[in-house]
Amino acid sequence: MDRINYSSWPRMSLSVTNLKLDKNNPRIPSYVITRTTRDILRFLFENEKVDRLAGKIVDKGFISHDPIYVIKEGDAYVVVEGNRRVSALKCLLEPDLAPTVSIRRKMNILRNKIGEDVIEKIEVYVAPSRKAVENVLFELHAEGKLQWNRQQKNKFIASIGIDGGESIADIAERFNVKPAEILDSVQEYILEKYFTEIDLPTDIEDKALKSKFNISTISRLVNAKKFRTLTGYFINENKLVTTCSQQFFNHLLRQFVIDIVRQKINSRNLNTTDQIDKYLDGVIQGIPDNDAGTPVCYYPGQGDRDIYEPVDEPKGKEKKRRDTLILKDKNYHTGSEKLDLLIQEAQGMLVDTYKNAAALLLRNILEMSVIRIFEIHGKRDQCMNGNGRVKNLSDNLGALLKRDVWFDDKAYLEDLIRFTSKDSASWNSLDSLNRYAHGEYTLPDRDMLVQVRMIIKPLLNICTAHQMAMRNSKH
Secondary structure (H helix, E strand, C coil): CCCCCHHHCCEEEEECCCCECCCCCCCCCCCCCCCCHHHHHHHHHHHCCHHHHHHHHHHHCCCCCCCCEEEEECCEEEEEECHHHHHHHHHHHCHHHCCCHHHHHHHHHHHHHHHHHCCCEEEEEEECCHHHHHHHHHHHHHCCCCCCCHHHHHHHHHHHHHHCCCCHHHHHHHHCCCHHHHHHHHHHHHHHHHHHHCCCCHHHHHHHCCCCCCHHHHHHHHCCHHHHHHHCCEEECCEEEEEEEHHHHHHHHHHHHHHHHCCCCCCCCCCCHHHHHHHHHHHHCCCCCCCCCCEEEECCCCCCCCCCCECCCCCCCCCCCCCECCCCCECCCCCCHHHHHHHHHHHCCECCCCHHHHHHHHHHHHHHHHHHHHHHCCCHHHHECCCCCECCHHHHHHHHHCCHHHCCCHHHHHHHHHHCCCCCHHHHHHHHHHHHHCCCCCCCCHHHHHHHHHHHHHHHHHHHHHHHHHHHHCC
């Protein structure tokens, strides 16, 4: 591969306010939506200590010897290296950009402290393309002094292979590392995405998707000769493939994840082939026959399709629609007769009448639509607790949002995550609705009902799309 001449990249002084943060930042997990600057700032402040960095900038000054790299996308300059520093500078300039009240208060204090010394422009290097700057990022964060955690490195490498279409050999040659290192990253990335498919308990799944989860222990187990012989597991063209049944494979992987989260296994007690084989023998005991059932063929890709069936509108002069609890602009056929009946009832109820009954009706529709989507994917049991009762709505909704592969139209997933963000009006309305449903004195109002309707609509569209696809497949 030709040597990159970094010295030829132009250096510019650009406005901090006009710089765009990178939606594809490897620090941000793939299930976190990054549609807006505020989305990105919310994650970075919550997980990457940006407020502490802002404090250091105010106390010690902005250290400029570590270059900030940008690329030009359209008319905008996007920061691909230095997002934490630029985030801190943005919020020192505009404290209201900070994601929470407490952080905004802190940023206002820092803004007043720095006064006229606030930094409005910074020097940046303009890379010719995202691909060109990837070599810099790999050197800095995959092997250098500013290393990403393992999951962040995996996302960076896998995105090049899966989204960019480069082969493992090509990536390894470009970064001057062994192909096995690249394969490990792609493998771990795909396995992490697959965690949402294996019926993990909600609390375990939450921890398994965090950066502190010991994904390297999973690699140690799935790379073991005994495991590969038992399952036929391999990664083929960015797909997870097995020769054993999906039920058998999922059972094994689920137990691995649970035991890691509960600290029953780690790299120290799975340090030899004998230790790994003994552990696998223990897990395999009691699993049903692994010859029955369909094998796994999983690809963490994306797709798009129309997701609702429009209602035929009468021709002629448009009449002003009255605002109903669920709008009448679509016919919803969700595959659940009870849910369909509740939707029809909501389409006949005005938002401004019987608000108490309307709140309970909307909550039931929301809860049933979430369960219905799990049911569509054969995962209804994940919505139930050990006593066979439905889990808390917030738990089930949170678990649904982590299953990005279930959303063919990513815009709907982005809407849902935005609506249920804890600093949004929709989240406050949903929280109030939950408290009202549990007997607390929180009377519903029009705004609450309309905000919850916004959360419900994408879920109903997904259920209806599935029924349309099922019906079309029969013809």
